[in-house]
Amino acid sequence: MSDTKTLTSAITKFITTTGEDALEGEHLRLARRCVLDGLAVSLGGSQQPGMAPLGRYILTLGGAKQGRPLGAAGHSLPAHLAALWTGTAGHAMDWDDTQLAEGPGRPYGLLMHPTMPPLAASLALVDLVAQETGKPVSGAQFLSAFATGFEVGCKIAEAINPDHYMRGFHTSGTIGAFAATAAAAKMLGLDEEQTARAIGIAASCSAGIRANFGTMTKPFHVGRAAENGVTAALMARVGFSANTEALDGKWGYLTIAGPGGEPELVRDRIGAPFTMVTPGVSIKPYPSGVLTHPSMDAMKFLMEEKGIKPEDIESVLLSAGSNVLGPIRFRIARTELEGKFSFAFLLAAIALKGRCGKDEFTDEFVSSPESIAMQERIETEFSQEIEDMGWDRIRSRIRITTSDGTVHERWADEAYRGSPHNPLSDAELEGKFADNASGLLSAERQQAVFDFVWSLEKAEDASVLHELLDWNALDQVGA
Structure with a gap:
């Protein structure tokens, strides 16, 4: 990598040097809430009409048994396909959380849905990492990877010209790919050079246009972002090359997809503060924009x-x-x-x-x-x-x-329900989970999920989430 401090180099340093102990206090509390919300909407979304054809497509492909899709613990798929399923389910109802903008001229609430791409990527890799290391992924390790991807995605979304969204790009699909890449790189323990190449690979995968809003393809954008992040990290790990300044270098992503951006707004602020904390994230009371x-x-x-x-x-x-x-x-x-x-x-x-x-x-x-x-x-x-x-x-x-x-x-109240200024309570968030889990999980299983997630950083094996959320989803997709 170049010695010049680019946004790519700042991000790769953050991914590779931030330890699990960085997740504490309010940041840890909010990370647990985002995970529970993401699990809720993925669970409910796995029932949506678009998931049946996606499931039929995935099941025709076969491949290595690396990761389980959410809601289908009896199936093991290539990790990138598990991420595709979970990410798509998580956005299928448009009920996943929303990043608040803070930079000048950024439309309020129009940056990205920050949780699902890194959450889906992290969930898809817990089994593979356990297979390769011979020990389970701890809850603290899982939360660290998720929160790292969340932060990276939010900061890139803040840096890009807001015209990116206004011209018709779907930021959750485009910038979501970088969030998923960061989480996957953290899960896999990539070094700085590998992580930079993973980001470069993701920059050539990042996609999603608003013309597909109102169709099954809109949630597919988020699933594809998670899939692309896992793919990029796995390819970089085995030596695939890419530009290591692919965000704000010449012909980099910010330049061509904005057009333009302001990397200097965020380059020295990655994790300082964490966007999840300031300005915060909106957890939606309704499954719409x-x-x-x-x-x-x-x-x-x-x-x-x-x-x-x-x-x-x-x-x-x-x-x-x-x-x-x-x-x-x-x-x-x-x-x-x-x-x-x-x-x-x-x-x-x-x-x-x-x-x-x-x-x-x-x-x-x-x-x-x-x-x-x-x-x-x-x-x-x-x-x-x-x-x-x-x-x-x-x-x-x-x-x-x-x-x-x-x-x-x-x-309308400016401090709308679900915003950081008027957040849903933990009880309301559990109620949202129950709404999504209705007809899928028993009340006892729902309570087990709550107990597990509210102390996730203490869990010895994060993959328990797959068993807790299983409802045989892929067995319901039909021929």
Whole structure:
């Protein structure tokens, strides 16, 4: 590697020199919460329609028995395919956490979903590392690899020009590949040179475009990021070459995919502070884009406060700026995948059910006559007033007009539920896990997961997670 301090060299040094003892205090507490949340959404996501064709594809390939996919402890696959399954499941419901931006001009909440790529990569490698070393991967080792990948991904996402996302790249797929690579490199114990080459390999794999939002391919971006990270680390380990300044060197990733970036914003701040701690991470209360959550809560709270029933609603108007309305693609949703990108559906679910969780995100409910009828009463409008307030917060306003002509209004809370300013409690997070695990794991098994994760750094064998989360997922995909 060059002696010049590049972002790649700073990251490789961080990956290879940061010890397990760096994960302590609030950072450790938050890492456990992110792991539990990631396991929850992967478990629930493994039931989603897109997982069946992905599973059928994976099962046709065969290969070395290196790692288990989440929810299918009876199957052992090549590690990169185990990562592909778990990562895709984790983003299948768009319920995984969200990184907060901190740099100037970065759209609030529009950086990446930081947990799933490194978590899926780490889970996929616990068996292989145990096979090769003759001893299990400890919980502390697992958490260290996960948190390392989380931090690397967040810092690269902060460094890249925000135009990367605005032009149509899906950051969780593109930058997620680097997060997964960092976690995999840490799990495998790569040295600095190998890690730099792994990052270089990942730079040529990084992909994902927003045109595929609302289809099975959107969660595939995150699965592919995890797969690419594992592949890059394994290839670098056996000698495959790559540019060792592939992030901010000439023709590096920041230059061509932004275009441009500001590596100097983060080059000396990797782990100082950890992004997981400051500015923090949002753990989602709803399985849709984080930009929709304040509006959904405003709808929920307004109906509860005013005693409004679904049959009372004549119309709903959501006013917001372009940062909130821009990613929303579907006026009326007819599938659960479209529903994640349709304010009409998201607000209709709140209006009809008072909630919006795993049970509401089904094709049957989204396309039901009652859902379509309510969606048709809901409109959105661009508000220049809200746009002029800036993008440092997720701002919107809900107006409900009832059948008697009364207009009820509420602004979305800037400190939305799930954000670091208004986080879900541990009990609420366990409730989210239970929602995802419903019909898959018994209450006793769910409690065993909680007990294990809340003290994960003390566990002797992190692979126990595979047994605890097993529901024979790959046996359900069909021929």
